Amino acid sequence: MAVGQAMLGRLLSNGVNGRRTGRVREVVEGRCQWAAGPAVLGRLSRVVSVVSGTAVHMTLPSLQHALAQFAVERDWEQFHTPKNLAMALAGESGELLEIFQWLSPEESAQVMQDDERAVAVGEEMADVLAYLLRLADVLDVDLERALLEKIEKNRGKYPVHLARGTAVKYTQLGG
DSSP states (O other): OOOOHHHHHHHHHHOBTTBOOSOEEEEETTEEEEOOSGGGGGGOSSEEEEETTEEOOOOHHHHHHHHHHHHHHTTOGGGOOHHHHHHHHHHHHHHHHHHHTTOOHHHHHTGGGSHHHHHHHHHHHHHHHHHHHHHHHHHTOOHHHHHHHHHHHHHHHSOHHHHTTOOOOGGGSOO
16 A cells, blocks of 8 residues: 555554554664654655555655646646746745744754654655656656766765865865
8 A cells, every 4th residue: 555644644543444554664764663643754754654564665756657647637737837846846945944944053953853843844845856756757857867967977076085074166176
């Protein structure tokens, strides 16, 4: 059974088809955690849900397919132009930024310790990812390949011997 965060939250509180599942677990970075409730979801970085013994692993293409299907079911593809998706992505990034806007560096490092903020961060990050994946799908950009190419490009711009421990732009590294 494929479940997202919202669905898993409902499972934790309501069960499947009105009956309690009894055993809902989450595997986070290879470690199992018993979920106490929906607030725990905001703290999870990489989630593979295990419901009734069935593991679900989502790949970028499978997430893109799920998002495209969601749009098709609602006849929203007409609105999913590159311009609209890029604007929505920027808007959702702004909503994520708003959570951190007036926090000190120390407070921002502890944001996931507050259940309400942790949930908000998770939801906004999911929105950002959803719009990024939709935009990549609409523009036919292979995000995995693009990211690997960008990492390699940045290796050249930021060689370890010059960039280690400094936050300056590559044009300021010298060398």
